[in-house]
Amino acid sequence: MQVRDxxxxxxxxxxxLGLALLFTGGVAADEVKVAVAANFTAPMQAIAPAFEKxxxxxxxxxxxxxxxxxxxxxNGAPFDVFLSADDTTPARLExxxxxxxxxxxxxxxxxxxxxxxxxxxxxxxxxxxxxGQFRHLSIANPKxxxxxxxxxxxxxxxxxxxxxxxxxxxxxxxxxxxxxxSTGNAELGFVALSQVYKDGQVSxxxxxxxxxxxxxxxxxxxxxxxxxxxxxxxxxxxEYLKGPEAARVIESFGxxx
Amino acid sequence: xxxxxxxxxxxxxxxxxxxxxxxxxxxGFTLDVDLDLPGRGxxxxxxxxxxxxxxxxxCFAGLDRPQQGYLQVAGExxxxxxxxxxxxxxxxxxxxxxxxxxxxxxxxxxxxxAYGQRRIPPAQRKVALDQxxxxxxxxxxxxxxxAALSGGERQRVGIARALVTSPRLxxxxxxxxxxxxKRKQEVLPYLQRLHEELDIPxxxxxxxxxxxxxxxxxxxxxxxxxxxxxxxLKDILLQPDLPFAGEDDAEAVIDGExxxxxxxxxxxxxxxxxxxxQLRLPHAALPDGxxxxxxxxxxxxxxxxxxxxxxxxxxxxxxxxDSCQALDAQMLLTLRLGEQRLLARITRYSFDQLGxxxxxxxxAQIKSVSLLAP
Amino acid sequence: xxxSKNDLxxxxxxxxxxxxxxxLLLIIGTPLAWWLARTDSWLKRPVGAVVALPLVLPPxxxxxxxxxxxxxxxxxxxLTQSLGLGTFTFTFxxxxxxxxxxxxxxxxxxxxxxxxxxxxAPLEAAATLRASPWDSFFSVVLPLARPGFITAAILSFAxxxxxxxVVLMIGGNIPGKxxxxxxxxxxxVEAMEYAQAHWLAGGMLAFSFIVLxxxxxxxxxxxxxx
Numbered sequence: 001m002q003v004r005d006x007x008x009x010x011x012x013x014x015x016x017l018g019l020a021l022l023f024t025g026g027v028a029a030d031e032v033k034v035a036v037a038a039n040f041t042a043p044m045q046a047i048a049p050a051f052e053k054x055x056x057x058x059x060x061x062x063x064x065x066x067x068x069x070x071x072x073x074x075n076g077a078p079f080d081v082f083l084s085a086d087d088t089t090p091a092r093l094e095x096x097x098x099x100x101x102x103x104x105x106x107x108x109x110x111x112x113x114x115x116x117x118x119x120x121x122x123x124x125x126x127x128x129x130x131x132g133q134f135r136h137l138s139i140a141n142p143k144x145x146x147x148x149x150x151x152x153x154x155x156x157x158x159x160x161x162x163x164x165x166x167x168x169x170x171x172x173x174x175x176x177x178x179x180x181x182s183t184g185n186a187e188l189g190f191v192a193l194s195q196v197y198k199d200g201q202v203s204x205x206x207x208x209x210x211x212x213x214x215x216x217x218x219x220x221x222x223x224x225x226x227x228x229x230x231x232x233x234x235x236x237x238x239e240y241l242k243g244p245e246a247a248r249v250i251e252s253f254g255x256x257x
Numbered sequence: 258x259x260x261x262x263x264x265x266x267x268x269x270x271x272x273x274x275x276x277x278x279x280x281x282x283x284x285g286f287t288l289d290v291d292l293d294l295p296g297r298g299x300x301x302x303x304x305x306x307x308x309x310x311x312x313x314x315x316c317f318a319g320l321d322r323p324q325q326g327y328l329q330v331a332g333e334x335x336x337x338x339x340x341x342x343x344x345x346x347x348x349x350x351x352x353x354x355x356x357x358x359x360x361x362x363x364x365x366x367x368x369x370x371a372y373g374q375r376r377i378p379p380a381q382r383k384v385a386l387d388q389x390x391x392x393x394x395x396x397x398x399x400x401x402x403x404a405a406l407s408g409g410e411r412q413r414v415g416i417a418r419a420l421v422t423s424p425r426l427x428x429x430x431x432x433x434x435x436x437x438x439k440r441k442q443e444v445l446p447y448l449q450r451l452h453e454e455l456d457i458p459x460x461x462x463x464x465x466x467x468x469x470x471x472x473x474x475x476x477x478x479x480x481x482x483x484x485x486x487x488x489x490l491k492d493i494l495l496q497p498d499l500p501f502a503g504e505d506d507a508e509a510v511i512d513g514e515x516x517x518x519x520x521x522x523x524x525x526x527x528x529x530x531x532x533x534x535q536l537r538l539p540h541a542a543l544p545d546g547x548x549x550x551x552x553x554x555x556x557x558x559x560x561x562x563x564x565x566x567x568x569x570x571x572x573x574x575x576x577x578x579d580s581c582q583a584l585d586a587q588m589l590l591t592l593r594l595g596e597q598r599l600l601a602r603i604t605r606y607s608f609d610q611l612g613x614x615x616x617x618x619x620x621a622q623i624k625s626v627s628l629l630a631p
Numbered sequence: 632x633x634x635s636k637n638d639l640x641x642x643x644x645x646x647x648x649x650x651x652x653x654x655l656l657l658i659i660g661t662p663l664a665w666w667l668a669r670t671d672s673w674l675k676r677p678v679g680a681v682v683a684l685p686l687v688l689p690p691x692x693x694x695x696x697x698x699x700x701x702x703x704x705x706x707x708x709x710l711t712q713s714l715g716l717g718t719f720t721f722t723f724x725x726x727x728x729x730x731x732x733x734x735x736x737x738x739x740x741x742x743x744x745x746x747x748x749x750x751x752a753p754l755e756a757a758a759t760l761r762a763s764p765w766d767s768f769f770s771v772v773l774p775l776a777r778p779g780f781i782t783a784a785i786l787s788f789a790x791x792x793x794x795x796x797v798v799l800m801i802g803g804n805i806p807g808k809x810x811x812x813x814x815x816x817x818x819x820v821e822a823m824e825y826a827q828a829h830w831l832a833g834g835m836l837a838f839s840f841i842v843l844x845x846x847x848x849x850x851x852x853x854x855x856x857x
Contacts, residue, residue, distance in 0.1 A: 067821035136721055141804060144821035169721045169803030172817070180803065185702040185720040320755050346758040347767075353759035359752050363774045372770070373760030422760060 029056040030233035033078055035069045036061050037085035037220065038175040039110060039147060039192035043253045044083070050249070051240050057233035065173040067144040073098060073225060080228030081237055083107060083220065085174070086146035090223040103224035107241050108255040110218035111193035112150045114208040117182050122206035128188065129208070132163055138180040138189025141170045148177070150215040151190035157214045181205075197254030220255075271332025273297075275426070275458065279316040280325040281482075288312045288323070288482040296331055298474035299452050299459040301490070303466075309482040310462040314428050317460060318353050319346035330426050350381075352419030352457075354429040358411040360403040366414050367399040373422035383423040384455070392454065393417045393447050409440035413447060420455070427459045433468060448472055453548075466501075470494075470510055470552055471629045495591045495600055497582035502589060502600060507555040509600040510629070511536070515549060518542040524571075525628075527551070532595025534574040538626040550629040555589065555600035557624040562611060564620050572623040578615050581608070588613075592621055599623075638831055640807045641815040645835075648723070648811060649791040652730040656738040656787050657780070659731070664742035665768075686736050694800025697729050701801065721803035726811070729797040737786040745779020746772065785846050792839060 036044045041063045048059045062069075066085040073079060073093065082099075084090050087106065093099050114129060116122050128134070140148035148170070155161045169185075171177030174192050181189040193209065196202050202209075222241060228234030240246055247257055273296040281288040288309040294300050302310045315321040317328065319335065322343060328336040335344045352373075360369050370386060390396040393413040403411060412432055419427060432448070433441045445468070452459065452472060463469050469476065469490070476493045478486040478500075486499050491510050494501045501507060513527035513536055525540040527549060536551065543549070564573060576592035576599060583589075588608040592599040599621060613619070667679055685693060700707045701719045708718045719725035749772060757767035773780075795813040802809035804818070812835050819828035 065821060067823065070823065071820060135717070136803070138803075141818065141821065143818065169805060172799060172804070172814075172821070176799075179698070180720075183699055183702045184704045185698060185718065185801075186803075318759060320758065346755070347761050347763050351759060353756075355752070355756065359756045361753060361756065361771060372757075372762075376761035376766075418760070428759075 029058065030231055031058040031060060032080045032228065032231060032233035032237050034059060034061045034081045034083060034237065035073070035077070035079040036063050036083045037066050037069075038063050038173045039085055039194055040083055040108065040220065041175070041195075042198075043108075043194060043250050043255070046249050046253075047240075047246055050245060051237060054240065054245075055233070055236045057236055059233075059237065063175075065144060066146075078227060079225055080231050080234040081222060081224055083222045085110070085218070085220055087219040087221040090221040093223060093225070098226055100224040100226060100229050103238065104221055105238075105242065106219050107222040108220045108250050109257065110147065110150075110220055111212065111254050111256065112147060112154065112190055112210040112215055112218070113193040113196060113202070113254075114188060114210060115178075115181060115191050115196050115202070115205055116188040116207070117184055117205045118187070119204070119206050121188060122208050124206075124208055126158065126208050129160065130158065132160075134187040135167060136169050136180070136186035137164050137167050138169050138171060138177045138186035138191075140174040140177040140190075141172055144172070145174050145177075146218050147174045147190065147192050150218055153215040154190070154210055193254035199252060273331065275331075276327065276329040277317065278325075278327040279313060279323040281312055281316065281321070281323040286312075286482060288316075290479070290482075290484050292477060292484065292487060294458075294460075294477070294487070295475055296458050297456070299461050299472050300475040300477060301469040301473035302460060302462045302477050302479060303464065303469050304479035305464060307481075308479040310464070310479050311430055312482075313479065314430050314460060314462050317426070318351055318428050319344060319349050320353075333425070350423075350425040352422055352424035352427045354412075354416050354419050354427070354432045356431045357435050358403075358408075358415035360411055360414060360418070362403055364403075365399070366395065366401050366403070366406070369403070369414060370399075370418050370421055373418055377422055381423055384420050386421055389417040389420045392420070392450055407440070408436050409443045412436060412440075412444055416447070416451070420451075420457075424457060427457050429459060429461045431462050431464070433463075433465070445471065470508070471550065491597065495598055497580075497584070497589050502555070503584065505556075507589075507600055507602070508552045509555070509598060511551050511553060511594070511597050511599070513549055513551060515543045515545055515547040517545065529594060530596045532574070534594070536574075536623075536626055537571050538628065540628055551626050552629050553599055553623055553626055555602040558592070558599055558601035559622045559624070560590075560601060560603060560607075560611070560613070561620045561622060565622065568622065570622040570624060572626065574621050574623065576619055576621045578613060578617045578619060580615060581613070592619070594621070633826055633830055634834075635827070637806050637810065638815060638827065641810050641812045641831070642835070644723075644807065644810065645792055645812040648726055648730060648794075649788045651727055652734060652791045653738075653784050653787040655727065656731055656734060657784060660735065660738035660742055660783065664739045665746055665772075667739070667743045668746035682739050683736050685733050690733060690794070690796025691800055693732055694729065694797040697725070697732070697797065698801050701725055701728070720801050721805060721809060723808050725801055726798060726809055729801055730791045730794055733794055733797050734787045734790045737790050738783040741779045741782040741786065742776065745776040745782075749775050781846065785843065789839060789843060792835070
């Protein structure tokens with residue numbers, strides 16, 4: 001029998017290792033770089049500190065347009081994880097071999113809302129939209145943002161596409177679409193519910209939460225990119241996003257799961 | 258100083274003269290002048306650099322606006338600060354010749370000349386373009402651009418350009434200062450002709466005594482922004498309390514008229530107004546009646562009580578002593594010669610020895626006479 | 632040609648915007664540059680700094696402040712509304728206003744330099760030759776400042792063609808009104824329509840190059856003649 005086989009020594013070894021891990025948590029921990037769709041900005045900013053606290057890893061997030069991220073990733077942008085605003089872009093990346101196979105999952109299902117910064121403009125229904133008394137209606141670019149596409153689907157369903165065509169203004173992404181409305185330049189606009197929803201209600205202005213039968217579900221998929229394959233922080237983030245704490249935050253912002 | 262109190266706006270009678278009063282205060286320099294100048298001929302503004310000559314000229318032009326000022330030219334009031342009246346430069350009938358010609362680089366000589374002329378109504382165009390071209394000898398340069406002209410040519414074009422606006426007053430700011438000796442000598446005769454052939458009063462700024470002696474009828478001496486003397490050129494040159502007469506090369510300026518030429522001895526004869534005497538000097542022939550100006554240095558004039566025969570001195574003229582002034586070991590005398598006056602400098606010893614006094618008739622023996630202008 | 636109607640509209644719109652902005656800037660910029668070149672007032676420095684601001688500010692900053700101030704709650708927006716003109720965001724007029732701010736120093740600075748280089752002497756000569764201040768401005772200053780005007784026009788035109796950040800903030804991507812080429816290229820890339828992006832971008836590159844080449848050779852011609 002050798003010294004290291006003595007039970008006491010084994011305990012000491014494990015304790016020391018545990019201590020070491022405890023104290024060197026920062027050094028041993030990793031950093032995960034995430035590309036996040038603009039509409040998920042607020043929830044991600046709430047999730048990030050909780051994640052960091054729970055796992056000891058660092059999270060660095062970039063927020064922006066899904067289409068832009070796709071181009072950047074294809075050109076070597078150093079992201080580990082990608083949270084898209086749609087499901088087609090991650091699928092495309094997967095088919096192009098840019099991702100870790102089998103890592104794709106839906107992290108949130110988006111809700112569309114018609115919103116005005118003016119608290120008295122909308123009454124919870126689509127009356128104001130149908131009345132057409134506005135000068136500008138803001139949406140995200142339908143070609144580049146799924147929320148924009150969804151907005152067009154709603155307008156088609158309501159038979160208003162032609163009527164509002166001249167009044168449409170397009171933001172380059174959902175954030176800009178929101179910006180147009182929040183500065184009052186557009187009286188109302190189709191934005192992500194998550195942008196105006198907090199703690200279970202629309203936090204300012206007035207809104208009509210669009211019934212999800214009126215548009216194709218905005219499934220927002222996440223995927224681990226090739227770069228994140230051996231990154232423990234990336235794996236930890238994916239796990240966390242699927243977990244209950246994250247789910248609570250996500251739902252509180254108006255997403256479904 | 259000059260009584261710059263409130264004056265009512267009077268309609269001034271045209272006495273044919275130029276009246277100017279300017280007060281300009283800058284940091285470190287004050288121009289304070291009160292001038293009454295003849296409305297004809299060339300008046301030189303003479304002085305060292307920094308004496309205020311150019312400032313003064315610019316006030317005449319209206320390019321600078323003095324704190325207080327009054328200007329009347331040929332019966333027209335151009336400025337009267339007492340009633341807040343100031344005629345801007347472009348409304349004054351002036352011609353201005355800058356030190357460096359200041360031609361418009363983007364226009365040809367012809368276009369430069371036409372620039373001013375176009376801007377006065379045809380009725381006021383008294384100086385014809387042809388006349389100016391001929392006077393300044395620039396007819397062959399019309400299609401050239403200023404960059405292709407020499408310094409002297411540029412200056413002549415600048416003068417012509419100013420003339421062609423038929424100004425009431427021609428202002429020249431050291432027009433020869435930026436030229437080398439050769440060019441100066443090229444342009445000077447043209448200025449001479451200007452003086453003789455045109456009837457426009459000229460204000461001529463210069464710090465070169467030769468130019469002044471050659472061109473001016475009236476001289477204003479400026480020193481540190483103040484007028485030290487103002488009067489006919491010939492008188493100023495003789496005044497003993499002014500820088501000119503007291504200098505080593507003090508000289509008098511005499512006008513004469515050609516009345517003959519001795520071809521054998523290569524001598525030019527000049528008649529002097531108011532005197533029977535004639536001046537003779539070695540020079541090429543000039544047409545009879547041609548007016549010339551000569552200068553005679555004080556140190557080249559000696560005196561004798563009698564007419565001395567058997568002397569090599571070419572000119573021995575009867576004169577009368579007009580004034581005398583002691584200067585250290587010497588005596589400075591002004592001598593009347595017909596209508597004009599000469600300067601003579603002799604030792605006080607000789608003065609006492611000969612018993613010279615004012616009013617005395619003497620003989621002046623002149624060692625050399627130089628022609629200022631053909 | 633694989634350029635859609637939207638693409639062609641975008642090109643036309645961009646050219647309109649650049650031309651109109653250049654013309655307006657020359658009109659506005661000339662008196663401003665003249666004042667800056669000639670004044671001794673204490674205001675010269677601060678005004679010069681304000682004029683130079685768009686050189687250092689990111690276009691998105693300019694665009695953002697325009698978005699807020701031209702909107703119904705902003706100072707400028709309330710002014711235009713009270714005049715019955717509505718708000719200028721999402722309009723071509725709004726883009727022109729934005730472009731004027733954005734390209735202002737590119738016009739004022741070359742002009743100011745050209746005016747300063749002329750100096751006082753030619754103007755004094757003109758005054759002594761009976762030219763009133765207006766007269767001497769048109770007959771002496773403008774011809775002598777011509778290279779400065781050409782530079783200002785070229786810079787303004789080229790700069791406005793490339794304008795992106797400002798348009799992005801206040802344009803709203805409306806075809807035929809605010810959808811300029813730079814935004815349209817961005818749209819194509821976003822939507823992964825790379826072929827169209829290439830055509831549009833390549834076309835604008837070639838066009839700009841030819842325009843600049845022509846203008847620059849014309850300019851050096853004139854310089855040689857002087």
